[in-house]
Amino acid sequence: MSGTLYGLGIGPGDPDLITLKALKIMQAAPVIAYPAPEGGESLARSIMAPHLKGDQVEIVIETPMVPGRFPANAVYDKYADEIATHLKDGRDVAVLCEGDPFFYGSFMYLYGRLSTDFKTVVVPGVSSTTACAAALGMPIASRYDVLTILPGPLPSEELLKRLQHCDAAIIIKVGRHLSKIVDVLGTLGLTENAHYIEHASMENQKILPLEEAQFAKAPYFSMILVHKRGEAWK
Amino acid sequence: MSGTLYGLGIGPGDPDLITLKALKIMQAAPVIAYPAPEGGESLARSIMAPHLKGDQVEIVIETPMVPGRFPANAVYDKYADEIATHLKDGRDVAVLCEGDPFFYGSFMYLYGRLSTDFKTVVVPGVSSTTACAAALGMPIASRYDVLTILPGPLPSEELLKRLQHCDAAIIIKVGRHLSKIVDVLGTLGLTENAHYIEHASMENQKILPLEEAQFAKAPYFSMILVHKRGEAWK
Known part of the structure; x- marks a missing residue:
């Protein structure tokens, strides 16, 4: 019997x-796996540290982090093979995914390689998008609002066009694109409706009105939330 | 000291x-509150039943459910007053919100009425959108995808326009708008890329390729997920 x-x-x-x-499954699995930047610490592992005893096999999915480039297929091929070895031997493998596994997450690349051969179960998680809204005290969307999730690395003209076609937006992966996004929101007259947040729900969480978020570069895990009515319940 | x-x-x-x-806070609160349709059962209460001992004060936020109409402000005024009475007396009140409180949820109307006078804490939850994706085995979005959340009650031409401006979409609140949405997706040549799901993660969960979802009316808690590349990891 293969593992799950x-x-x-x-x-x-x-x-x-x-x-x-997710907690029950994680603690029961003989093998856990989690992403980490090449040579760096795994955020997923550090978040879960209080819940782990350290007696499980751990696979570190080391991923090169080059700004503006996505990891090569070979990276996921390699780790899919390593995980498959455990599954074939009957050991369950739990991959820890920041936020939700299927919401802009790298787990889908393992899923695409392994789910046809092995039983696979995806457990949804709290997304950082709604965690940002909760921390800001800012409802994201209501009633018949159209809400768009926009990756910050998109070109200005793309961001501008998409922002024109929604009632509310969450701009993710802000990072080094902050000043470009600030400009786009300014062009649309939305600066006062926008809020900046980094590391939502963590000890180093930081919240600012967008007009005060005037630094050259933001961390990768930062977002901007904007609602055209200012407050979604209005 | 007022309650939270x-x-x-x-x-x-x-x-x-x-x-x-959320579990810890819910179980520790002397008062819980949850929405229910007028004269009907509360879904939120029934979901949480296994975790409740029944020894808490319970406020049923009874909401008239008229298709195409939103509850009147007076409904939220009344329950905000009732909740405020407990808070003033120093009792914490935990409002149970299906999915996430700030993602198209009615909690925001209580939040808007009470959060300036009382300490308020919002705990984000797993959204039914990512639960649908997990159940379908269908990643929602990846990399620089633009993802749009679209309420199903919007007119056809609105749905059509918004769908043209994204890479992936989640159509929520499908209900009696199913056949209209099926038509719109057909017009855009996206039928094969779309999946229908109702009651995600519950015992009565139902999943169908959109082309097989040919019934006149779907339940309110149904969604359609569509990705223009078919699979987000491609």
Whole structure:
């Protein structure tokens, strides 16, 4: 009997924002796996540290982090092979995914390689988008609002066009694109409706009105939330 | 000392998809509140039943459900007053919110009425959108995808326009708008890329390729997910 592959959403950063379901599966799995930048610390592993005893096999999915480039297929091929070895031997493997596994997450590349051959279960998690809204005290969208999720690295003209076609937006992966995004929102007259947040739900969480977020570069895990009515309940 | 108002995301339906954080707060609160259709059963209460001992004060936020109409302000005024009475007396009140409190949720109307006068904490929850993706085995979006959340009650021409400006979409609140949405997706040649799901993560969960979802009316808690590349990891 082969093992089961689990993609576990572990939530946005607060260790208590994991679900009961993901926690039980994670603690019962003989093997856990999690992404880490090449040579660096794994955020997913550090978030889950309070819930782990350290007696499991751990696979570090080391991923080269080059701004503006996505990891090569060979990276996921290699780790899919390593995970498959455990699954074939009957050991369940739980992959820890920041936020939700299927919401802009790298787990999908393992899923695409392994789910046809092995039983795979995906456990959804709290997305950092709603964690940002909660931390800001800013409802994201209501009633018949059209809400768009926009990756910050998109070109200005793309951002501008998409922002014109929605009622509310969450701009993700802000990072080094902050000043470009600030300009776009200014052009649309939306600066006062926008809020900047980094590391939502974590100890180093930072919240600012967009007009005060005037630094050259933001961390990768930062977002901007904007609602055209200012407050979604209006 | 006044009590604290909590907006707790309880997740999409599986009782184990609540977070540790929301569970602890819910079980410790002397008063819980949850929405229910007028004269009907509360979905939020029934989802959380396995975690409740029944020894708390319970406020049923009874909401008239008229298709195409939103509850009147007077409904929220009344329940905000009732909740405020407990808060003034020093009792914490935990409001149970299906999915996430700030993602198209009615909690924001209580938040708008109470958060300036009382300490308020919002705990994000697993959204039914990512629960649908997990159940379908269908990643929602990747890399620089633009993802749009579209309420199904919008007119056809609005849906059509917004769908043209994104890479992936989640159409929520499908209900009696199913056939209209099927037509719009057909016009755009996206039928094969779309999947229908109702009651994600619950015992009565149902999943169909959109072309097989040919019934006159879907339940309110149904969604359609569509990705223009078919699979987000491609």
